[in-house]
Amino acid sequence: MTLKRRELLSFTGAAAAGGTLGFARRARAADPIKVGFTTALTGPFNEFGEGYKRGIEIAIEKINKAGGVLGRPIEIGVMLDDQLIPDRSVQNMRRILDDKSIVGLFCPSGSGPTLAVIDMIAADGRPTMNPQAQTPTVIYPNGPGGKPRPNVYTFSIQNDIEANFMATLLAKKFTRIGLLNESTGYGKTGSELIKAGIAAANKDAVVTNESYNQKDQDMTAQLVRVQRARSEALMVVGLGADMAVIRKNMTRMNMTIPFFTSAGGLSPPYVEGAGDLAAGTKGSQFKKISTVPPAPETKEFLDAYKAKYGADRLWGTDPEVPTPSMGGTVATGYDGMLVMADAIRRAGTTEAAAVIKAMDATKGFLGCNCAYEFTPEKHHAIEIGDLTTYEFVKKDGRMTLVPTAI
């Protein structure tokens, strides 16, 4: 109890001090513009958090080298680690929201934690970039097509976009399709949207939908069901490591039907886990980031990344061309930061309502993944045209993703 009291006192003290300092700071023009976020910096999902953190840092370096925004440098004011545990995201985000000197925010790396904090963010009203969560309800609480939360913008591939993209392609070629999803928000919404998309594109299509838990070590039961339904192709919505388990399992069962994965599957953990078995796996991913030769704005980012981290795990196996999943892990953070800074510059102030108004007027801003455009009704940017299909191919002794047709 004494401990609690001391804590209490120190908290009140800190809060009071923070308040006055914040006020004093706002008066000075050269003070940095601060952004804040909580994400998985450690723990099993840290590649996502670490990735977008790097993206934001590289973007900030670029902006500050060019003199900052409104004559002020940008800095990361608060960066907290939630390991993608929803309760921890909530506590961290509340702490960040308490800090009134923070101008802009970024959402956590996954759909669950993001959904847990999104109402809090919406109630707060400060401009918020969502770099990675794919569930559409993060942005559009009443589903895609509805009104977006006014202050939240997504830079990730929204599940509905990806689902439409894959569904159309699949429905064109196959009438019997096996669909597997991980039992998370991402997997479930993804597969439901794909199912709907396939049904819309081809009324006669038969879809067998099964689910698995992340980190399941054996998927025989699910695959047997897909096989029994005489599916001509298998599409999985999930993450790379599980995808490798599925691929190996298919091989053991001598299942040779074409294998498709969501963006989450076309990632380094899949190739590492599945090895040569990955060859022939197809799926959708960001297009622009892996386009050869890269667009100037993409090249600038890639050069900066390579100078700082080299062609590392997130970059992929080809030292010249980054793997497309880098668009999701790193570039969404980079683009999000650049677009926000641009909006602040256009708004001429860091005041939330003005920045949001400027965000809503974003048009043709060239980022690494697409040309960004937001309106008061549309808060996502990546569209079907910004995705493409890739296939794993063994080239010079290593697995690489090459653009392909389905």
Place this chain on the structure above:
Amino acid sequence: MEDFLTLLLAGVSVGAVYGLIAIGLNLTFWTTRTMNFGQGSVMMLCAMLTANLIARGWMQGLAILAALAVIVVLMVFTEMYTVRPALKIEGSMGWAVSTLGVGIILQGCAALWFGSQAVAFPDVIFSAVDNVVIFGVHVSLQYIAVVVLALALVVVFELLVRGTVWGRAMRAVAMDQDFAAVIGIPVRAIVLGSYIASGLLAGISGILVAQIGGTVDPAFGFELVIFGFVAAVLGGMGSTPGALAGGIVAGVLQQMVGGYISSAAQHGMAFALLILILVVRPQGLFGQREINKV
């Protein structure tokens, strides 16, 4: 029919590994009425070390032996510095927290050394493409190998427990520690031995499961140990054949429910079976009814 056989084989194979995990949990439960809550991390560490050493160019057998050696050292440490002190404090449940703590430390270390992402586990005996066709059904040699290895281990283990002085001493400790100490059995060494053996079984199970799944990451093992618990209770805590049978029942049930009813109900059904057994036959399929000692 082909579906059925495929499901059966996968179920038996995964279930046999559950059984191995369960036997490992049983061992320490016999000797000290404790269980290593960090057992999942032991599985993980063994598999990750093996994968890492092989990736560095070690011979497979050597890599496995080296990983198991590390596990032995680790279990000695666990027993001496976390379980034994915690057991001195009667009724504190301290062992649950301290073994869990060691498990979390291992997870942290593995993330630090090998990264927190999944790493590929090499094909040790067969690869996923190795199939034989029996009666027109494709049977994966990987599954067969896992089943054979697991069964062989259980047989060797039973022979050791039944046939050797150490095995008998361990059973005496399991019956009554005080009495065992009085008749001159080195109880502390037996308890330590049970932890080492438990760790070795976990480590080998880790390698076997990694063989099936193909990847390991620092959080690997946690869910598997839960099924180890299910297997141990299904078979009756303390019974080795029971643990194996419990594991296989759980494994096959999972596949059958998943394959014929719903893949969403796959895991829930295994846990429901656990509850059913506890309600209907708490001593498990093979366990003896406990008699209160007064």
Place this chain on the structure above:
Amino acid sequence: MIAPRTVLTRLLTHPAFILAAIAALFFGCSWLSGGTVQILTFLMLNILLAQSMNLLTGIAGQISLGHAGFYGMGAYASGILMKTAGLPFVVSIPLAAAIGALSGYLVSFPAGRVREFYLAMMTLAFGLIFREVVREWDDLTGGAVGLSNVPSTTLKNLSVFGVTLDAIDYFRIVVIVTAIVMWLVHNFIQSRHGRAFYAIHASEVAAGCLGIPRAGTKRQAYTIGAGMAGLAGGLYAHMIGYLGPESFDLARSIEVLVTTVVGGLGSMAGQILSAIVFTFLPEKLQVFAQYQFIVYGAILAFSLILLPRGLAGLLLLPPRFIKPASLRRAGTAGVAIRPVDSDRNAALVVEGVTMRFGGLTAVDDVSLELHPGRITALIGPNGSGKSTLVNVVSGIYQPTAGAIRFFGESITGLPDHRIAGKGLLRTFQDPRLVPRFTVRENLLLGAHRRYRTSGLAAALSLPSAVREEATFLASVDAVTRMAGIADVADRPLESLPYGYRRLVEVGRALLAEPRAVLLDEPAAGLSEAEMALLARMIRAMKDAGLMVLLIEHHMDFVAELVDDVVVLDSGRVIYHGDIEGMRKSPAVIEAYLGTSETEAAHA
């Protein structure tokens, strides 16, 4: 000099301090930042969960590995009831607690037949099934995507009686609820119910023989514990407004267990300290970046070595299990033994009882009778079946054959607590007391079967409950004087020498106001002086008209006291009569000389 632990304990448990702390939280929160208020709300929920786990694990000795399931039941129940069914907050929260309690009750269903470890497995399975069901039942729970838009302070759509609550109002509600629940639990623990929980924890058999039903008590512990967790869950649901299955996984259950163990099992104050540590720890650990797992793990792995009894053991005195208010009112007018009314049927009749374990016959066709005001000695060499017979009569074993009648009524095969409930009490060869209880608390345990007030009355600390407890405390006082242990009455039993424990155990049987007492080697290991005290107690029992069965090897002690003697050998009665006759009986002499000479002379 007063030890710091004493000072700290007195301060922390002082009503004025507690009220001041609650007031400080209640009024002080308006000056705190939103983040601090929110984390303090989390702290209150963690305290509730830790108290719930403490009641179950620390007090009743039952491990739960599925607390997140109970917590989640409450959270989803309240969330769904409010969001979908439109129930008001003041209804949905009690319902959350009720649904949590119901799930706890159902999980403990096999409590009568399985031991603690298996019940832990039940909870584990429950927690895992809960997670699976929540994840798959999309229509009800929102499935893996989660349940958004639950009325909450975040969305400003949570109102009570037309007043919209903000985070600070909500925190105040949570503080008050937590304080009230803790007050109730505190009263409950310091009543015969809490002591019964602890008795089950220490020894199920001994508890049963005092009339404490083991299955019922365990079920009660699970029900109350799960109810508290459900309440915490209900309060959680409306804090954030989003419920996702990840918040209720096994890791959360383990977190609660860890909090409770590190806090110090049994100590309510320790739980608060531990909840504070584990609520703020993750945030503080973030500075360790990738090392935080290792640091957290190290804290768990080694905290129990540094703090064997948890934080409470380090900082505080052990908790006590009698309300000070009752102690103050106890008075000194108690009676140690009340004379028993006798009637025609007053006898314990054992008729042809046989007990076999597999192929071994431990008791073979034994018949004997006990009568009011008479002391019957049961003697025989080791392994002759004396203790087994007592175990059969007291209901621990079900006899293979034969009948037992008490006051004309058959008690054959009844469970031990029912037999104790009829006034047939026993002691054990190895004293089975609660080591961490004081002498007074242990004695009071004996009175369990005589209490009439309900658990609710005890939790509310109603005057009737306090008065009742005070009455029994007066009897405890009288017994301590009679047994010569008045000066150590407030010492924990584990700190006392062996002889005292024997006396306490016999005294405890007296407090049950027994009509018959079976004493299993009560004089073993006693000093001369202690033996004299014991003899005084046994004579007092005889004088009060109790039936007494005395198993004893110490012949001088037996000879002084007994009226009848029954001698057993290899499970059979070989002599029945007075002590003089026994000394001359050839069968008895042979039995002793034939087996072990030292046995008869054994002190």
